[in-house]
Amino acid sequence: MDILYKILIDPFLQMGQAPDLFVQTLWEGLVAGVLYSLIALGFVLIFKASGVFNFAQGIMMVFAALTLVGLHAKGVPAFLALALTVVVMLVLAIGIERLVLRPLVNQPDIILFMATFGLTYFLIGLGEVIFGGEPKTMITDALYLPRGSYEWKAFGGFVAFQKIDIAAVIIASVMVAGLAVFFQKTRIGRALRAVADSHKAALSVGISLEQIWVIVWFTAGIVALATGIMWGARSDVSFALQILALKALPVLILGGFTSIPGAIVGGVIIGVGEKVGEFYWGPLLGSGIESWLAYVIALVFLLFRPQGLFGERIIERI
Amino acid sequence: MFYREAGQYKTSYAADQALFPILQDRIGIAAILLIAFVVVPLFASDFLLNSFLIPILVLSLAAIGLNLLTGYTGLLSLGTGGFMGVGAFACYKLTSIFPDANIVLLIVVSGVASAAVGSVFGLPSLRIKGFYLAVATLAAQFFLSWCFIRIPWLYNYNVSAAIEVPTRTAFGIPVTGPNATSVTRYLVALSIVVAMTWVASNIVRGRIGRTWMAVRDMDIAAELIGIRLYRTKLLAFAISSFYCGVAGAMLAFLWLGAAESESFNINQSFLILFMVIIGGLGSIMGSFFGAMLIWGLPIVLRAAPEFFGVTVRAATVEHLQFMVVGALIIFFLIVEPHGLARLWQIAKQKLRVWPFPY
Amino acid sequence: MRAPSEKDVAAGDVLLAVEDVSLSFGGIKAIRDVSFDIRKGEIRAIIGPNGAGKTSMLNVINGFYTPQQGRIRFKGKTRSKMRPYDAARGGIARTFQNVALFRGMTALDNIMAGRTLKMHRGLFWQMLRFGPALREEVEHRRAVEEIIDFLHIEHIRKTPVGRLPYGLQKRVELGRALAMEPDLLLLDEPMAGMNLEEKEDMSRFVLDVNQHFGTTIALIEHDMGVVMDLSDRVVVLEYGRKIADGTPDEVKKDQGVIDAYLGVAH
Numbered sequence: 001m002d003i004l005y006k007i008l009i010d011p012f013l014q015m016g017q018a019p020d021l022f023v024q025t026l027w028e029g030l031v032a033g034v035l036y037s038l039i040a041l042g043f044v045l046i047f048k049a050s051g052v053f054n055f056a057q058g059i060m061m062v063f064a065a066l067t068l069v070g071l072h073a074k075g076v077p078a079f080l081a082l083a084l085t086v087v088v089m090l091v092l093a094i095g096i097e098r099l100v101l102r103p104l105v106n107q108p109d110i111i112l113f114m115a116t117f118g119l120t121y122f123l124i125g126l127g128e129v130i131f132g133g134e135p136k137t138m139i140t141d142a143l144y145l146p147r148g149s150y151e152w153k154a155f156g157g158f159v160a161f162q163k164i165d166i167a168a169v170i171i172a173s174v175m176v177a178g179l180a181v182f183f184q185k186t187r188i189g190r191a192l193r194a195v196a197d198s199h200k201a202a203l204s205v206g207i208s209l210e211q212i213w214v215i216v217w218f219t220a221g222i223v224a225l226a227t228g229i230m231w232g233a234r235s236d237v238s239f240a241l242q243i244l245a246l247k248a249l250p251v252l253i254l255g256g257f258t259s260i261p262g263a264i265v266g267g268v269i270i271g272v273g274e275k276v277g278e279f280y281w282g283p284l285l286g287s288g289i290e291s292w293l294a295y296v297i298a299l300v301f302l303l304f305r306p307q308g309l310f311g312e313r314i315i316e317r318i
Numbered sequence: 319m320f321y322r323e324a325g326q327y328k329t330s331y332a333a334d335q336a337l338f339p340i341l342q343d344r345i346g347i348a349a350i351l352l353i354a355f356v357v358v359p360l361f362a363s364d365f366l367l368n369s370f371l372i373p374i375l376v377l378s379l380a381a382i383g384l385n386l387l388t389g390y391t392g393l394l395s396l397g398t399g400g401f402m403g404v405g406a407f408a409c410y411k412l413t414s415i416f417p418d419a420n421i422v423l424l425i426v427v428s429g430v431a432s433a434a435v436g437s438v439f440g441l442p443s444l445r446i447k448g449f450y451l452a453v454a455t456l457a458a459q460f461f462l463s464w465c466f467i468r469i470p471w472l473y474n475y476n477v478s479a480a481i482e483v484p485t486r487t488a489f490g491i492p493v494t495g496p497n498a499t500s501v502t503r504y505l506v507a508l509s510i511v512v513a514m515t516w517v518a519s520n521i522v523r524g525r526i527g528r529t530w531m532a533v534r535d536m537d538i539a540a541e542l543i544g545i546r547l548y549r550t551k552l553l554a555f556a557i558s559s560f561y562c563g564v565a566g567a568m569l570a571f572l573w574l575g576a577a578e579s580e581s582f583n584i585n586q587s588f589l590i591l592f593m594v595i596i597g598g599l600g601s602i603m604g605s606f607f608g609a610m611l612i613w614g615l616p617i618v619l620r621a622a623p624e625f626f627g628v629t630v631r632a633a634t635v636e637h638l639q640f641m642v643v644g645a646l647i648i649f650f651l652i653v654e655p656h657g658l659a660r661l662w663q664i665a666k667q668k669l670r671v672w673p674f675p676y
Numbered sequence: 677m678r679a680p681s682e683k684d685v686a687a688g689d690v691l692l693a694v695e696d697v698s699l700s701f702g703g704i705k706a707i708r709d710v711s712f713d714i715r716k717g718e719i720r721a722i723i724g725p726n727g728a729g730k731t732s733m734l735n736v737i738n739g740f741y742t743p744q745q746g747r748i749r750f751k752g753k754t755r756s757k758m759r760p761y762d763a764a765r766g767g768i769a770r771t772f773q774n775v776a777l778f779r780g781m782t783a784l785d786n787i788m789a790g791r792t793l794k795m796h797r798g799l800f801w802q803m804l805r806f807g808p809a810l811r812e813e814v815e816h817r818r819a820v821e822e823i824i825d826f827l828h829i830e831h832i833r834k835t836p837v838g839r840l841p842y843g844l845q846k847r848v849e850l851g852r853a854l855a856m857e858p859d860l861l862l863l864d865e866p867m868a869g870m871n872l873e874e875k876e877d878m879s880r881f882v883l884d885v886n887q888h889f890g891t892t893i894a895l896i897e898h899d900m901g902v903v904m905d906l907s908d909r910v911v912v913l914e915y916g917r918k919i920a921d922g923t924p925d926e927v928k929k930d931q932g933v934i935d936a937y938l939g940v941a942h
Contacts, residue, residue, distance in 0.1 A: 053449050103652040110394065113449070114595050115651050117588070122644030128637035246584070249453045257449070286468040295457030302446050302454065331817040332810060520805035524813060525797070528781070528789045535778035542738055543856060544764030544793040553799070600780065 011280035020157030033271020039248040040263040058245020065228030078142035089221030138232035250298030381605035383561025389599035391554035392534030397455035400462030403582030405563025406570040421486035432563020440555025466579035480578035598657025607658035697746030721907035728913040769858035779838035790855030863895040
């Protein structure tokens with residue numbers, strides 16, 4: 001009975017007793033969730049447009065952030081460094097298209113997926129050779145990103161909002177809105193969706209696969225850069241961030257692999273679920289459940305709705 | 319010319335279905351076994367055994383395990399490290415509970431624990447496929463990694479949260495722990511791997527192997543010829559995890575002599591997956607090739623600069639290693655998506671018709 | 677292969693009956709209130725224009741789709757839906773419109789896979805591949821070799837089917853279905869995409885299977901010549917409805933069928 005009390009009742013009592021802590025936990029979860037969504041968004045972009053599940057999204061994020069910091073350390077002014085990093089991401093996109101995707105066109109999905117594994121390893125090695133393996137500090141001030149926090153007195157206590165977190169949420173929202181418009185309204189967006197449905201059919205109506213792939217990988221690279229700056233500002237820029245990319249997987253499962261709003265909603269559910277779970281139920285299990293809770297949430301969810309929240313239902317034909 | 323089957327007639331279906339239907343292959347495999355069992359123990363140095371041969375044996379077994387699941391049944395798993403860990407910790411508990419039991423037996427039995435855990439995490443595989451299933455196995459990986467730290471019972475409440483392998487014997491000879499010689503550990507590992515490889519090749523050539531491949535190639539058609547998907551997939555999970563579990567127990571007991579949660583983390587899972595991809599999905603022999611390449615490559619890379627008289631920092635070598643492995647994976651996928659095993663087949667075909675082009 | 681057993685259903689009796697079956701996907705009605713039966717030992721053709729619901733009908737019969745309404749009576753047992761495993765176990769085999777072979781396996785392994793339900797040795801013997809397991813394997817290999825002989829595909833036995841030309845793939849697929857020794861064989865456009873010679877070969881195989889092994893066959897086919905020559909009775913579907921049912925001659929004269937195929941002037 002005691003254990004049931006601890007699982008079913010006590011956490012909620014705690015939430016009621018200290019609502020300020022609860023709101024703080026929700027906020028932290030929300031921010032983490034938004035950042036997960038950003039990584040997931042990179043996945044969705046590439047998956048939507050080329051059917052490739054890009055495992056390298058995480059390392060692309062680290063690579064972009066490292067390039068930015070590395071250039072700045074060499075004395076390049078911050079915003080010029082930012083522009084140069086964008087160029088580097090474009091070069092990377094072109095390189096990936098030439099050297100990896102083009103030779104593998106029309107191979108099964110799983111082969112392409114594995115190729116992005118190879119890409120991940122390659123970029124880890126390349127990043128370490130160029131920039132060294134040690135963690136670096138994000139150039140927050142040089143980019144005029146805010147520091148410090150607002151305190152909001154409420155619920156008999158206070159809730160702290162880190163300014164950088166607020167900035168992250170705003171930037172993420174703007175990017176998502178922009179991408180949604182891009183996908184729905186522009187000619188390139190329509191072409192992207194066509195490619196996602198069928199490579200061959202898209203080719204036959206005169207869409208250039210090569211161009212489209214460069215565009216999506218480049219866009220995903222920019223999303224990776226934004227994500228890298230945000231994550232880097234909250235902690236350090238290090239290769240450990242790469243593992244965060246895996247957290248995007250449960251987000252995608254919840255949101256569906258092809259839905260942009262899904263990536264956002266999924267990210268927030270995972271982020272909030274993870275933080276609240278860790279804070280209120282974690283101590284019961286000896287804490288650290290954050291490392292797997294997201295995956296288990298996704299797993300349970302999958303059993304009931306295999307196509308995700310916003311994914312299209314698949315009718316199997318034969 | 320030399321590798322030719324002309325004149326070798328098979329007079330029964332049993333002979334046609336044999337593991338090595340061609341005489342030259344039988345001679346080759348006999349020679350390899352002779353070298354592995356007799357020549358190597360006589361002449362190999364401790365260094366060669368400890369940092370090359372034993373690791374390759376252990377990793378090959380894990381790769382075979384993953385290959386049964388991913389290569390033969392088409393179920394992508396990123397939880398290999400976790401399942402290996404279950405085997406290692408189970409074996410550790412077994413040695414604590416039965417200190418006098420034959421350690422070889424315990425190593426093999428610990429695979430059963432892993433098979434049980436693997437089956438539980440395989441349960442979602444009926445509802446979900448592909449990448450979605452990969453995420454389910456990722457849940458297994460992270461959850462198990464967490465268990466290996468948070469459940470002190472698993473490592474006998476050791477302060478270091480690691481397992482220290484005790485000295486245990488088989489037939490009176492120390493096989494594990496500080497008193498066991500490298501040669502003993504090598505021979506035990508070799509025997510287990512040879513036996514389990516033989517069993518795996520039997521399974522994949524028979525009814526069960528065919529049902530696995532049928533599910534991999536077209537699950538709908540498989541169901542309509544009367545294959546029960548659920549059972550087939552679960553069996554693949556169980557047997558695959560069994561192999562991984564034994565490999566994990568061997569990793570702790572016959573190779574490193576110690577292990578902790580970190581030894582079985584997500585990177586281990588990826589490493590084994592790479593071996594399977596580079597070696598060849600759906601090839602038992604490929605698993606050995608993959609393990610040799612992925613494990614051997616860094617050793618070669620480390621030795622190469624010295625060989626050419628160049629000094630390179632150890633850290634740089636490690637980074638280069640990542641780049642080379644990554645590039646190799648992409649290279650192999652482009653050149654031959656079926657891996658080293660397929661290249662080997664092509665080479666054999668060429669040998670067969672040599673000196674003619676075809 | 678075996679002769680039709682007396683205990684199941686006698687020749688000429690109803691082997692399978694579809695009763696008032698309706699199937700829809702979301703708002704699209706693929707099949708509406710269709711009833712027909714298949715008698716033991718006959719060749720039954722299902723024809724109709726594209727999108728008439730023919731393939732969906734086969735999918736309902738062997739349990740891949742679950743109909744919203746209606747029943748299926750097979751070997752005297754009535755059920756609201758078939759499950760794929762039960763269908764296979766009960767003796768329904770199937771080939772597909774777009775060849776559904778196991779592409780990574782050899783032709784031999786594909787056909788051997790068709791014997792799965794007939795093989796019973798468990799994991800233990802499979803692991804050792806010794807004694808009973810090996811005997812079983814050899815015994816079924818012999819049965820499979822008979823099918824390989826019958827279909828004249830000895831030369832491609834050990835070729836992965838993904839590398840075979842289309843016509844041969846269709847033959848291997850038929851082989852896999854035959855390996856199940858079915859009581860009812862469902863053929864979905866067995867001659868689609870074939871040239872005249874291949875069509876003649878395939879027609880011969882279909883007739884041989886029907887006559888020598890007594891297998892009941894239901895087939896979907898677009899080539900009217902083939903349908904009229906092969907089949908004993910024909911059911912015609914249009915937009916998911918049954919519009920005619922009878923012998924080839926009766927169907928050929930039916931005004932509804934002529935309209936469906938040639939269009940009506942309004």
